Amino acid sequence: MTRTTRLLGLTAALATLPLAAMAEGELHIYAWSDSIAPDLVAKFEAETGIKVTMDGFNANEDLLTKLQAGASGYDLVTPSQHFVRIMIDQGLLEDIDAHDLAAYQAVDEKWRGQWWDETNEYSIPLAYGTAGFTVNRDQYKRPVDSWSVFFEPTEDLKGKIAQLSYPDEIVGAAQLYLGVPFCSEDSAEMKRVYDLLAAQKPFVAAYTSDNIENRIGGGEVAMHFWWDGNSMKTRLNDKAPIEYAMPKEGLVGWLDSFVVPKGAANVENAKKFIDFMSTVENATAQYNYYGHSAPVKIDTATATYTPENAPELFPTVKVEFSRACSPAAQDLVTKVWTQLLQ
Amino acid sequence: MSWRDFRIWGLAPAWVIMALTLVLPIGIVVLVSLSIRGAYGGFDWGLSFDSYAKILFEEDWDGNLAFTPQYLAIIGRTLWLAGLTTLICAVLALPAAYVIAQAPARWKAVLVYLVTLPFWVSMIVRVYAWIIILGNDGVIEKTLRGLGLVTDMDSLLFTNGAMLTGLVYSYIPLMILPVFASIEKLDPALIEASHDLYGSRWVTARRVILPLTLPGLMAGAVLVFVPCLGAVLEPILLGGGKTMMMGNLIQTQFGGGRNWPFGAAIAVTLMVLVMVFLMLNALRARREVGHA
Numbered sequence: 115m116t117r118t119t120r121l122l123g124l125t126a127a128l129a130t131l132p133l134a135a136m137a138e139g140e141l142h143i144y145a146w147s148d149s150i151a152p153d154l155v156a157k158f159e160a161e162t163g164i165k166v167t168m169d170g171f172n173a174n175e176d177l178l179t180k181l182q183a184g185a186s187g188y189d190l191v192t193p194s195q196h197f198v199r200i201m202i203d204q205g206l207l208e209d210i211d212a213h214d215l216a217a218y219q220a221v222d223e224k225w226r227g228q229w230w231d232e233t234n235e236y237s238i239p240l241a242y243g244t245a246g247f248t249v250n251r252d253q254y255k256r257p258v259d260s261w262s263v264f265f266e267p268t269e270d271l272k273g274k275i276a277q278l279s280y281p282d283e284i285v286g287a288a289q290l291y292l293g294v295p296f297c298s299e300d301s302a303e304m305k306r307v308y309d310l311l312a313a314q315k316p317f318v319a320a321y322t323s324d325n326i327e328n329r330i331g332g333g334e335v336a337m338h339f340w341w342d343g344n345s346m347k348t349r350l351n352d353k354a355p356i357e358y359a360m361p362k363e364g365l366v367g368w369l370d371s372f373v374v375p376k377g378a379a380n381v382e383n384a385k386k387f388i389d390f391m392s393t394v395e396n397a398t399a400q401y402n403y404y405g406h407s408a409p410v411k412i413d414t415a416t417a418t419y420t421p422e423n424a425p426e427l428f429p430t431v432k433v434e435f436s437r438a439c440s441p442a443a444q445d446l447v448t449k450v451w452t453q454l455l456q
Numbered sequence: 457m458s459w460r461d462f463r464i465w466g467l468a469p470a471w472v473i474m475a476l477t478l479v480l481p482i483g484i485v486v487l488v489s490l491s492i493r494g495a496y497g498g499f500d501w502g503l504s505f506d507s508y509a510k511i512l513f514e515e516d517w518d519g520n521l522a523f524t525p526q527y528l529a530i531i532g533r534t535l536w537l538a539g540l541t542t543l544i545c546a547v548l549a550l551p552a553a554y555v556i557a558q559a560p561a562r563w564k565a566v567l568v569y570l571v572t573l574p575f576w577v578s579m580i581v582r583v584y585a586w587i588i589i590l591g592n593d594g595v596i597e598k599t600l601r602g603l604g605l606v607t608d609m610d611s612l613l614f615t616n617g618a619m620l621t622g623l624v625y626s627y628i629p630l631m632i633l634p635v636f637a638s639i640e641k642l643d644p645a646l647i648e649a650s651h652d653l654y655g656s657r658w659v660t661a662r663r664v665i666l667p668l669t670l671p672g673l674m675a676g677a678v679l680v681f682v683p684c685l686g687a688v689l690e691p692i693l694l695g696g697g698k699t700m701m702m703g704n705l706i707q708t709q710f711g712g713g714r715n716w717p718f719g720a721a722i723a724v725t726l727m728v729l730v731m732v733f734l735m736l737n738a739l740r741a742r743r744e745v746g747h748a
Contacts, residue, residue, distance in 0.1 A: 175497075175711035182498045200496045273611070279697045281712050305517040320614045320696030325587070334592045334611075441495045441714070448713035449514075455700040456526035 151403035217392035237371035239409035253336035258359035261291035489720035507721035538684035614696030631676035638672025
């Protein structure tokens with residue numbers, strides 16, 4: 115090594131030193147609100163000395179917009195499958211060779227090599243589940259084996275139904291019911307979706323994503339569009355008389371994954387966290403906290419939720435996963451939504 | 457450097473801050489509204505008026521380009537609701553401000569403080585409070601039931617009335633304060649003079665108090681009307697999200713709709729509307745000064 119290169123090497127080392135020291139101890143996570151067990155975050159901090167900051171989002175679109183705006187400052191985020199696909203295609207994610215992580219070995223076979231990350235370069239799944247509707251059994255006693263109950267309600271349910279305020283979820287469910295494929299670019303098909311939702315509107319008390327537990331648990335509405343695990347936790351923890359429907363037309367599926375935004379400052383810490391969350395012990399603790407299905411190996415002996423006490427998490431009907439729609443298809447979804455609420 | 461020069465250059469820091477925090481971001485929004493949408497959100501620089509055309513003309517379900525009233529309907533509803541909120545705020549604020557202005561000096565400070573008190577609490581929390589008040593089995597329903605006035609009532613929450621209530625509640629302090637300031641400056645001698653000249657209470661209010669407090673009312677109207685145009689929380693949390701306001705429309709376009717240029721175009725339209733309102737207001741004020 116010549117003197118110049120040694121000098122250069124030293125300079126380079128010195129220049130990166132303060133940066134490295136700073137990067138050593140931090141991890142900025144942006145995840146679905148209340149989705150990651152606080153106990154596990156504390157345990158991770160204690161084990162590694164890395165200081166974790168946690169922010170929450172409530173919609174994939176919020177996360178996407180933030181990453182597109184650039185320099186989000188986050189090291190680890192948790193989009194759903196179709197947004198993982200979009201983010202990869204848009205070059206918004208760091209290739210972390212996810213298949214080489216210890217966590218990858220814990221991932222259930224059926225979640226590997228999926229269409230949103232075919233070669234498993236970018237993502238490690240964290241949780242999955244379904245979107246459907248929940249009924250309050252004090253308010254509604256008849257069978258709930260079809261979306262028709264929800265979308266084409268009987269007269270007595272006027273003002274007794276609540277929808278989410280997420281057009282993607284609602285339109286997806288309506289498509290399942292009508293047999294229209296997800297991300298349809300066919301205007302005539304989407305008009306049918308619009309007609310269905312417009313006819314349902316007089317029965318809808320609100321399009322809202324807040325405070326759902328109280329609204330459906332307390333019987334303010336008889337039916338609410340909702341997620342499997344949330345419905346289950348409200349039933350078990352609050353003893354709410356509610357049931358998560360298993361409509362024969364199917365449920366809308368989702369799967370959230372850990373991914374690292376492009377240009378993240380603490381990539382190594384992010385990988386450490388992913389591995390940490392995917393050990394059997396921690397994944398089980400996370401499952402017991404979050405109440406949505408685990409795509410990684412867990413210890414069934416210490417798992418709180420089983421097919422017996424949590425049928426919500428073990429659907430008996432087909433589950434169809436939301437897809438990344440083309441701009442033309444997305445425009446039709448937005449059009450349905452805007453016309454519905456114009 | 458002469459005093460005259462300093463009067464211009466002394467303001468340079470203010471100009472720089474204005475340029476960086478106001479003009480530049482607005483410029484960016486205008487540029488985005490003229491740009492070309494990205495397939496999955498975002499945008500590519502360009503020059504296109506498609507987004508503005510889309511406000512009026514859009515493909516219908518059969519794929520024909522046709523006049524679409526839906527965005528105009530949303531804009532119209534927003535203007536109407538913001539106007540109504542402003543009017544209700546003005547009607548409620550006048551007596552409230554008058555009472556505060558007439559209060560003894562040591563009470564005055566306390567009352568003004570109480571008016572501003574809600575601002576110390578997060579907006580979301582304040583709106584949520586109304587959910588508890590208006591909701592099923594809420595404070596109002598329980599009270600009415602307890603008094604035996606009603607037995608079965610429709611929900612007050614998730615109605616346009618609930619939304620309006622929330623907006624009035626949120627913004628009325630911004631009306632009370634400027635009105636209070638102008639009433640306080642009002643010379644009591646003028647009111648006495650009006651009474652001395654056999655002006656009734658009504659005539660005094662209409663011909664003396666109202667004209668002299670008009671500048672305060674106008675300032676309050678601007679402060680209430682403008683933020684109401686962009687309200688997002690109240691329509692969702694209290695209105696039940698059943699009809700869109702411009703704020704929600706813009707949010708939808710930047711979020712799920714993945715059409716940033718169109719969202720920006722609506723935002724610019726909203727801004728132009730606000731500016732027209734402000735300019736009309738200013739012209740009117742100038743005319744009144746001219747008459748006086």
